[in-house]
Amino acid sequence: MAAELPYDLAAALAHYREHGYARLGKLAEPERLVRMRDRIDAIMMGAVVHEGIFFQRDTDSGRYEDLSYGKGYEGPTLGYRKVEKLEKDPIFLEWITHPLFEPLAREVYGGDVTLYRALVFNKAAETGGSNLPWHQDGGDFWGLDREPSLQVWTALDDAPLDGGCLEIVPGSHLRGLVTKLGGVVPEPALLREEPEKKSVFLPVEAGEVILVHNHAWHRSSRSKTGLPRRALTVCYLDARTECRRKKRAPRSFFKVFPRA
Ligand SMILES: O=C(O)CCC(=O)C(=O)O
Structure with a gap:
């Protein structure tokens, strides 16, 4: 399987382990990107509806501190920050569930793999979205009995330097969580x-696809391109x-590899 991959699995994993991230190159085909972009816009606009999708609208100010929580779907707009x-x-x-990601996830976790979350981070064309501060994706806030470590980030649009690209502190994952709570x-x-x-x-x-270790410090800024930046x-x-959550029934996680 590994020999057929369009990226070097061993090199990618070595880079991810040492630096907390790794570039896998351009893996998503143009037609797939069109389908994913059209679909996320259709979901935001209410043209495609799935029960249980989580929405968070972005701020108009671009300030992370101004975000509001718990409102869910606020009607048709391309101004959602998270879906x-x-x-x-x-x-x-x-x-x-693409087989491209199976050997990676299996190598990282040493066996079968489930899903914690799959979301689009959107920086809307009109506003440029908001500044996402330095954070880590784990800790008590995530309510798990062990720390997750593998995130696969796929750019649905170009994300140039002034267009809300990811910024990462190489090696920061090696020192673990800054706070027990995470975030x-x-x-x-x-x-x-x-x-x-x-x-x-x-x-x-x-x-393009980038692996991000959950404990690597990362952030992204507002986009100044006037174009959507969806990932x-x-x-x-x-x-x-x-x-581990106690307030509501514990989640059971969706099986990704293998599906059965
Ligand atoms: O896409 C972004 O702007 C942020 C991504 C991020 O924080 C994540 O994937 O955990």
Whole structure:
């Protein structure tokens, strides 16, 4: 299987393990990108409806601090920042479960693989979206009995330097979580670590795929291109992972590799 992959699995994993990210190159075909872009717009506009999709509208100010929570779908607009649970949509499900990603996920987790989340991060053409601050994707906030470590980020549009590309602090994943809770990196750690002095920008063309370690510090800025910047991010889990949440019934995670 590995010999047929259009990327070098061993090199990608070595880079991801050392630096917390790895570029896999342009893997998503142009027709697939059109289908995914059209579909996410149709979902945002209410033309395609799936029960249980999570929406978060973006701010008009571009400030992360101004985001509102818990409102869900607020009507047809391309101004959503996050659209989550995309495994419910067959076009996205096909990419989430694509055999291209199976050897990677199996190598990272050492066995079967489930899905924690699959979502589009959108920076709308009209507003440029918002600044996403330095953060890590894990910790108590995620409610899991073990830490996830593999996210596969696919650019649905070009994301150039001034167009909301990802920015990452290489090697930052090696020091683990900054806070037990996870999420946004707090001010004292930012002052201590000065991440912008060590970070790399990852400009991409549509179709490019980047592996992101959940504990790598990453962020993205507003886009200044006047064009939409949509990206699908998929967090895979070790299939042995259990949900620890107490307030609601524990989640059971969707089986990705193998599906049966
Ligand atoms: O696409 C972005 O702007 C942010 C992506 C991100 O934070 C993630 O995939 O965890």
